[in-house]
Amino acid sequence: MDQAFFRVDDLSISFGGIRALEDIGFTMNKGEIFSVIGPNGAGKTTLFNCISGLYQPGRGDIVFKGCSITRKKPDVIARLGIARTFQNIELFSHMNTMENIMLGRHIHMKTGLFKGMFMWGKASSAGREEILHRERVEHIIDFLELQNVRDTFVGALPYGTQKLIELGRALALEPDLLLLDEPCAGMNSEEKQDMIFWIKDIQDELGISILLIEHDMKMVMDISDRVMAINFGKPITIGTPEEVQADEQVLKAYIGEGD
Amino acid sequence: MTDLIQMIVSGIATGSSYALMGLAMVIIYKTSEVPNFAQGEMALISSFFAMMLLTSFNLNVYLAFSLAFLFAAVLGCFLEFAVLRRAKEPNVLGMIVITIGIEMVILGFVSWKFGAEQKTMPFPIDPYDSLFIGDIFLKKLDILTLVSALVLMVVLFVFFRFSKLGLAMKATQQNSVAARIVGVRTNRILMVTWGISSLVGAVAGLLISPTIMHPYMMWDPMLKGFAAAVMGGMTSLPGAVVAAYMLGIIENLFGGYISIEFKTVVAFVIIVAVLCFKPSGLFARHYVKKV
Numbered sequence: 001m002d003q004a005f006f007r008v009d010d011l012s013i014s015f016g017g018i019r020a021l022e023d024i025g026f027t028m029n030k031g032e033i034f035s036v037i038g039p040n041g042a043g044k045t046t047l048f049n050c051i052s053g054l055y056q057p058g059r060g061d062i063v064f065k066g067c068s069i070t071r072k073k074p075d076v077i078a079r080l081g082i083a084r085t086f087q088n089i090e091l092f093s094h095m096n097t098m099e100n101i102m103l104g105r106h107i108h109m110k111t112g113l114f115k116g117m118f119m120w121g122k123a124s125s126a127g128r129e130e131i132l133h134r135e136r137v138e139h140i141i142d143f144l145e146l147q148n149v150r151d152t153f154v155g156a157l158p159y160g161t162q163k164l165i166e167l168g169r170a171l172a173l174e175p176d177l178l179l180l181d182e183p184c185a186g187m188n189s190e191e192k193q194d195m196i197f198w199i200k201d202i203q204d205e206l207g208i209s210i211l212l213i214e215h216d217m218k219m220v221m222d223i224s225d226r227v228m229a230i231n232f233g234k235p236i237t238i239g240t241p242e243e244v245q246a247d248e249q250v251l252k253a254y255i256g257e258g259d
Numbered sequence: 260m261t262d263l264i265q266m267i268v269s270g271i272a273t274g275s276s277y278a279l280m281g282l283a284m285v286i287i288y289k290t291s292e293v294p295n296f297a298q299g300e301m302a303l304i305s306s307f308f309a310m311m312l313l314t315s316f317n318l319n320v321y322l323a324f325s326l327a328f329l330f331a332a333v334l335g336c337f338l339e340f341a342v343l344r345r346a347k348e349p350n351v352l353g354m355i356v357i358t359i360g361i362e363m364v365i366l367g368f369v370s371w372k373f374g375a376e377q378k379t380m381p382f383p384i385d386p387y388d389s390l391f392i393g394d395i396f397l398k399k400l401d402i403l404t405l406v407s408a409l410v411l412m413v414v415l416f417v418f419f420r421f422s423k424l425g426l427a428m429k430a431t432q433q434n435s436v437a438a439r440i441v442g443v444r445t446n447r448i449l450m451v452t453w454g455i456s457s458l459v460g461a462v463a464g465l466l467i468s469p470t471i472m473h474p475y476m477m478w479d480p481m482l483k484g485f486a487a488a489v490m491g492g493m494t495s496l497p498g499a500v501v502a503a504y505m506l507g508i509i510e511n512l513f514g515g516y517i518s519i520e521f522k523t524v525v526a527f528v529i530i531v532a533v534l535c536f537k538p539s540g541l542f543a544r545h546y547v548k549k550v
Contacts, residue, residue: 052440078442090437092430103430107442109423173441 004063005030005209006177011060013050020046021233028211033203035212035224039253043233044213045087048179052084053077079107083170084179089162093155097165100154101140104172105133140168160191179211184219196223221245261394266515267508272401274507278408279463280484281499282415286456288493290428291449293354299481300365301457302464305331307373309465310380320383324465328458335457339450370474382469404466411459412500428452486530492540502541
């Protein structure tokens with residue numbers, strides 16, 4: 001019996017002749033914040049794309065809550081309980097904040113077309129469902145303090161706010177595992193501090209496990225339970241933040257080799 | 260004065276079939292940003308299918324039309340699934356060329372199978388059956404077309420605006436990666452879109468065919484419908500409908516007062532003008548990037 005909450009085994013993918021990932025393997029426990037670090041181009045985002053189903057890995061296995069999700073389609077993976085954000089924001093820019101987060105509820109909406117046509121009043125089953133989803137969305141908007149941009153088109157909002165909305169949309173899926181791809185990129189130090197608190201809250205209050213990609217070393221070392229370093233698509237080391245920080249190969253990967 | 264009103268009323272009548280074709284094109288464009296040039300021919304083959312059921316199989320009119328609508332919806336889904344989805348690394352231009360290819364294949368097939376001579380569809384309402392309101396003369400078939408266009412517009416508008424599928428369609432168009440990641444089955448959405456669009460087109464085809472039926476019958480309505488969709492901003496259903504009526508009316512007035520020879524050309528002159536002065540269309544809502 002496979003007891004691991006989330007496990008990646010010998011994952012490899014290549015594009016043409018370039019091996020973007022080679023034999024990546026790690027295990028995550030439930031409730032953990034697990035960070036992936038590595039220089040630019042190391043394959044971190046490629047790893048996320050494989051997990052969320054946007055890329056099809058050539059070899060290896062990804063197991064989530066005891067069932068293999070390798071080469072499954074993105075919508076199936078979303079339904080199983082994995083949500084993600086993107087390094088370069090992927091929002092519905094001609095919709096407002098509320099609608100963007102509402103789309104995160106898509107997999108939970110059960111009312112079909114015909115039932116929806118008979119949504120007469122709040123007491124009908126379709127009406128009750130609509131109210132439930134709206135409550136969840138409002139809750140997320142409150143949680144991330146997005147009230148003042150609730151009805152604004154997201155395309156016109158500042159970068160940091162868009163990142164938050166993307167996080168909100170991912171939370172609306174009510175995932176068990178959340179993949180965050182550089183949530184703090186391009187933020188100032190105050191926004192970063194807020195983001196760190198939110199990530200901590202998501203872990204503590206909502207009990208969601210988090211797989212994190214981040215370049216800000218201070219942040220990674222602060223909030224991660226464990227860290228994996230990769231370079232050129234290959235794993236270098238896995239361990240607690242302190243262990244990884246002390247690892248010689250990690251230092252070499254970041255700073256370069258001395259003569 | 261009666262002349263003027265008569266011309267406007269006839270313009271609205273012609274505009275209705277443009278409106279239906281415009282709606283059909285907008286639906287596909289809304290989700291995939293591809294103007295579907297096979298729209299007219301998809302409606303064409305559905306109309307000829309209905310004709311075949313009526314004349315060769317002697318089916319009841321209502322049954323034949325219901326089957327034709329079903330055929331149209333399945334045809335739309337099939338074309339998306341079997342042809343467009345197979346395109347490797349598709350871009351918009353490639354997709355447009357594929358739709359033109361589909362258009363020519365269907366046109367060739369219909370000409371070969373059913374012949375190119377003029378026919379008319381047996382229809383419960385005679386196309387020359389008309390009534391008078393005061394001095395204004397109205398064909399009953401035109402009234403039916405007008406009502407169908409307006410009803411479909413309202414139904415589709417409500418559907419896109421308020422249903423879960425409608426929101427998912429909007430999401431697919433705006434960012435298909437993000438749509439997939441929140442669990443929208445974008446492939447299925449595209450397929451359904453093509454089905455609905457083909458169905459709307461078939462309504463236009465079936466309402467045109469009692470008056471005129473030959474392999475090129477959908478050319479003019481399709482091009483004018485496309486023109487109306489462009490004028491309306493390509494993504495707005497009410498926009499396409501209003502623009503279609505405007506085109507119909509202007510065309511008719513132009514034909515009546517200025518030149519009958521250039522009647523069909525005037526629509527395209529209007530489009531050029533609209534695209535010069537308001538390139539996003541008359542009715543598109545756009546957010547303006549501020550940076």
